[in-house]
Amino acid sequence: MNIKSFTSVLFILLISSLIFPQSVSFESSWRFKPGDDSSYARQEYNDSGWAMVKVPLAFETQGYPNLDGYVWYRVHFKVPKNKLHAQYYVLLGKIDDVDATYLNGALVGSTGKFPPDAASEWNTQRAYKVPAELLREQNVLAIRVFDMGGPGGIQSGAIGLFNEKDYKKLFAVSDKPAKSFFNLVTSNGLIAAVYDEKTNVVASVFPHIFQSIDVDKPVKAFVSDIKIITDEKPSKVGYEKNTHVIKAVYKKFSATYFTLFSQANKVFVVELSGDKNVIPGTYVTFTKGTCEKLLVDSMITVTKSGVIKGYLFSFNDALHNNEKAVNAVIDSFRNSGSLALKEVAYMQKIFKACKYPKGLSPKERNVYEQSIAFLKMAQVGQNEVYPKAKGQILASLPPGIWNICWIRDASYSVRALTRLGLYEEAKNALLFFLNAESNHYKTFKHTDGKEYGIGNDYQISVCRYFGIGKEESDFNAEGPNIELDGFGLFLSALCDYVEKSGDKALFDDNYKTLKNRIAFILVNSVAGNGLIRKESGSWERHLPGKQYSYTSITAAKGLKDFAAMAKKFGHAEYEKYGNAADLLVKDIQRNLVINNSFIKGCFESASPKDHEYYDAATFEYFNFFPEGNSRLFSLHYDEYLRNVGAGKGRGFFRVNNGDWYDKQEWVFLDLRAALGLKKFAHYKEANALVKWVTSQAALNNNMIPELFNEKTAGYEGAVPMVGFGAGSYILTKLGE
Numbered sequence: 033m034n035i036k037s038f039t040s041v042l043f044i045l046l047i048s049s050l051i052f053p054q055s056v057s058f059e060s061s062w063r064f065k066p067g068d069d070s071s072y073a074r075q076e077y078n079d080s081g082w083a084m085v086k087v088p089l090a091f092e093t094q095g096y097p098n099l100d101g102y103v104w105y106r107v108h109f110k111v112p113k114n115k116l117h118a119q120y121y122v123l124l125g126k127i128d129d130v131d132a133t134y135l136n137g138a139l140v141g142s143t144g145k146f147p148p149d150a151a152s153e154w155n156t157q158r159a160y161k162v163p164a165e166l167l168r169e170q171n172v173l174a175i176r177v178f179d180m181g182g183p184g185g186i187q188s189g190a191i192g193l194f195n196e197k198d199y200k201k202l203f204a205v206s207d208k209p210a211k212s213f214f215n216l217v218t219s220n221g222l223i224a225a226v227y228d229e230k231t232n233v234v235a236s237v238f239p240h241i242f243q244s245i246d247v248d249k250p251v252k253a254f255v256s257d258i259k260i261i262t263d264e265k266p267s268k269v270g271y272e273k274n275t276h277v278i279k280a281v282y283k284k285f286s287a288t289y290f291t292l293f294s295q296a297n298k299v300f301v302v303e304l305s306g307d308k309n310v311i312p313g314t315y316v317t318f319t320k321g322t323c324e325k326l327l328v329d330s331m332i333t334v335t336k337s338g339v340i341k342g343y344l345f346s347f348n349d350a351l352h353n354n355e356k357a358v359n360a361v362i363d364s365f366r367n368s369g370s371l372a373l374k375e376v377a378y379m380q381k382i383f384k385a386c387k388y389p390k391g392l393s394p395k396e397r398n399v400y401e402q403s404i405a406f407l408k409m410a411q412v413g414q415n416e417v418y419p420k421a422k423g424q425i426l427a428s429l430p431p432g433i434w435n436i437c438w439i440r441d442a443s444y445s446v447r448a449l450t451r452l453g454l455y456e457e458a459k460n461a462l463l464f465f466l467n468a469e470s471n472h473y474k475t476f477k478h479t480d481g482k483e484y485g486i487g488n489d490y491q492i493s494v495c496r497y498f499g500i501g502k503e504e505s506d507f508n509a510e511g512p513n514i515e516l517d518g519f520g521l522f523l524s525a526l527c528d529y530v531e532k533s534g535d536k537a538l539f540d541d542n543y544k545t546l547k548n549r550i551a552f553i554l555v556n557s558v559a560g561n562g563l564i565r566k567e568s569g570s571w572e573r574h575l576p577g578k579q580y581s582y583t584s585i586t587a588a589k590g591l592k593d594f595a596a597m598a599k600k601f602g603h604a605e606y607e608k609y610g611n612a613a614d615l616l617v618k619d620i621q622r623n624l625v626i627n628n629s630f631i632k633g634c635f636e637s638a639s640p641k642d643h644e645y646y647d648a649a650t651f652e653y654f655n656f657f658p659e660g661n662s663r664l665f666s667l668h669y670d671e672y673l674r675n676v677g678a679g680k681g682r683g684f685f686r687v688n689n690g691d692w693y694d695k696q697e698w699v700f701l702d703l704r705a706a707l708g709l710k711k712f713a714h715y716k717e718a719n720a721l722v723k724w725v726t727s728q729a730a731l732n733n734n735m736i737p738e739l740f741n742e743k744t745a746g747y748e749g750a751v752p753m754v755g756f757g758a759g760s761y762i763l764t765k766l767g768e
Contacts, residue, residue: 055120056193058107058173060231062087062186068102068176073134075172079106086235088125088191090183097248103185105175109193116167121199124158125189130178131158135166137174146178155692157189159199181509204744207679209727212746216269216733217429218276220291221413223298226431227278227289229269234258234289235431237300237345239323239352241412242426242499243435251499252322254347258302260287261315270733274401275379276409277372284310288372293379293408295364296415297357302343303372311339323347327358331365340370351417379405386452389765395730396722400765402734403758404452407445410435410754411457412464412499420501423464425754428738432750436504437497439465439518440570441755446525448759451766455533462526465492466542470503478511478575484567485514487556491549492519495572510574516557516567517583519550520590524656527593536601543603551594554587555612562619563635570649571686571694579635581624582649588616589656617657624650628664630671633687641689646675648684648701654708665712669705678742683721685742696739696748699725700756703764710767722764729761736761 063082071077085094085105092099122140124133129152130144141160144153177185190202214229225237236253244250266280266287278289285306292299304311312332320326327346332339342365346354365371383401392400410426427441428434434441442461449458470493475485486494493503495513505512523546530539539546559565559579564587569580595610624631633647640646651672654665676685683702686694702721709718728745729736736757738749752758 055195056111058109060086063106066103072104073174075136087186088188090187091185092183100179100181103177107173109171119196120162121194122160122162123190125186125191126155126157128154128184128187129180132176134174138166207745209731211731213732213751215431216278218278218290219409220293221411223291224430225300245499254321254323255318255345256321257319259317272376274398275376276405277375290375294374298354299357299361300345301371304341306338308339311341316343324349329358331362395726399726399729399734403761406752406754406758418500421499423460425461428750428753434750439492443521443525444755445759447528448762450529450532451768458529468501472503473514484575489549490553491545492522513568513572513574516564517570517586519554520586523590523594527597551609561623581633584620585653588613630668643689644687646688648676651705651708658711662712696742700760703760707764
């Protein structure tokens with residue numbers, strides 16, 4: 033991929049590929065071959081020896097971790113004779129980066145430019161009109177793809193052969209809430225499984241919830257394609273009582289899919305319950321994934337209401353011996369029957385321990401509770417085999433791709449856990465950051481020859497973490513991301529936890545680290561104009577960076593909270609950090625507030641036409657420093673609504689003049705703007721934004737996405753989002 037602005041968008045969502053019914057569907061596994069040969073386009077070419085990969089899904093995650101350059105896909109499909117004469121469009125999802133597509137040997141379309149003048153169109157939905165004379169009863173699609181770097185191939189989007197009516201329906205513009213996402217995830221912080229609502233199949237079960245263990249060590253499914261053998265389709269699918277338990281209801285039985293919080297192990301369960309004449313003869317099929325030994329067991333018991341049958345899936349490898357865990361689950365099943373009921377009860381007990389805001393509507397309560405469940409699901413459990421992995425909170429869960437720990441996202445999750453009263457979970461997350469391996473960018477000279485390193489020993493990652501708890505900077509051809517907003521966000525989240533929980537020992541025991549390796553880093557990063565120096569920013573723009581408003585805002589907040597906590601507990605030098613916070617606020621007002629009307633996105637942008645002149649993350653200034661800013665907030669809100677508003681009744685784009693990713697509606701920013709509106713008594717506007725997010729979530733299994741599509745309002749980006757979704761929703765409802 034041609035990496036121009038924001039590397040993390042390389043991992044874009046794995047949404048359901050078919051929102052609307054297509055005329056002819058393709059198999060989910062396609063033939064695949066690295067390399068380039070024009071003969072691969074021919075219909076009669078023998079591809080029987082090719083490997084198989086799933087689409088839409090980057091090929092790097094399917095056994096080709098370092099593959100770039102040319103690859104080919106081929107898929108065979110049939111068209112009934114009585115349907116051959118309609119007008120069709122072939123949709124191939126979003127292909128990273130360039131494609132040329134052949135139907136029965138004839139070129140039907142190409143997007144992007146192949147080398148030597150390569151140009152990426154990695155986020156363009158491929159849709160090619162099919163010449164009527166090309167279509168036959170037996171057909172072959174062959175797609176030549178050039179990947180310029182990073183995850184490549186057919187990654188996301190709509191795939192299939194669509195007639196003209198369905199094609200137009202698929203791309204209809206809408207701003208109304210609608211169902212647009214069809215995957216559900218269950219996790220207990222140790223393993224994660226993804227259920228595809230379209231196919232009623234558990235697509236993948238992963239041995240860890242994070243994306244990568246370390247460099248070039250992606251986490252791969254240990255079992256996949258778990259399917260109940262039945263011709264019947266479920267009448268209803270969703271999370272049981274807003275928990276982590278996925279339930280599919282059939283006529284004479286129900287199926288539940290879940291991981292086990294109550295036993296904290298790496299065992300995935302499929303439980304069938306219902307008619308005694310149906311359950312014994314109902315079976316599941318599956319495919320072994322990447323593991324040394326797949327463990328599979330089954331069990332059955334008769335109850336007063338019918339029969340319960342369970343299937344257990346786990347694995348053994350060099351680090352895991354899960355046979356005892358499987359046996360313990362079998363014993364639990366024999367002793368108490370349904371494991372699903374026990375898991376639902378476990379999560380409901382968590383709900384009861386949490387703080388709820390007053391006046392929640394039924395829809396809001398469902399989203400609120402589901403958000404609590406996602407916070408629990410996204411935190412790596414204490415039984416994880418990698419010691420430094422424990423406690424980290426991921427930005428998303430599979431299939432959301434951002435199942436990576438960012439300090440930024442996690443800080444909002446920690447604040448939400450604290451405000452809910454889940455202090456143990458919040459503390460475990462904070463300890464992860466205090467114990468994780470960092471300090472890799474103390475010094476770093478960029479291609480311009482300038483030094484961009486942190487300059488001193490530091491504790492918080494400049495970007496994110498590998499699963500084992502090691503700093504990772506999202507390094508690419510443009511260099512690393514060296515971000516500083518995480519330092520302030522962490523200080524603020526930790527101080528909020530200490531204040532609410534009364535855990536003085538956490539602050540005192542780690543005071544030297546907090547002072548010398550976090551707070552001091554922020555003070556030392558102030559540039560001559562009083563703002564935090566140039567860095568990659570909260571949106572990961574890589575180096576050389578800019579002086580982003582959000583970074584200075586979060587630094588001021590973190591230093592202010594740290595100074596107050598240090599003073600409260602009698603630590604020296606608190607005045608130094610309090611004064612630094614006050615000076616940052618003054619210099620934000622001096623350098624970034626335009627005509628006493630609004631805060632611009634970064635210091636370098638001088639004109640409203642400049643990229644990132646508007647950055648909706650600046651709403652955090654008013655959430656962090658509301659005192660005396662009522663008039664400025666009102667003017668700021670109006671200015672941003674005019675320039676980065678996503679449309680009537682909707683929220684905000686990220687920045688102005690951005691790429692496609694920036695120009696989608698950012699749900700996190702909608703929620704943070706709504707919080708600001710509440711703080712300044714703009715209740716009508718705040719309620720409208722929250723209602724918009726809630727209504728969308730209610731139709732999509734109470735999950736909150738990263739983005740709403742600019743035109744269709746459908747779910748895009750990673751789903752479900754955790755800190756930027758579940759955590760932010762909870763904070764907004766609690767007025768925090």
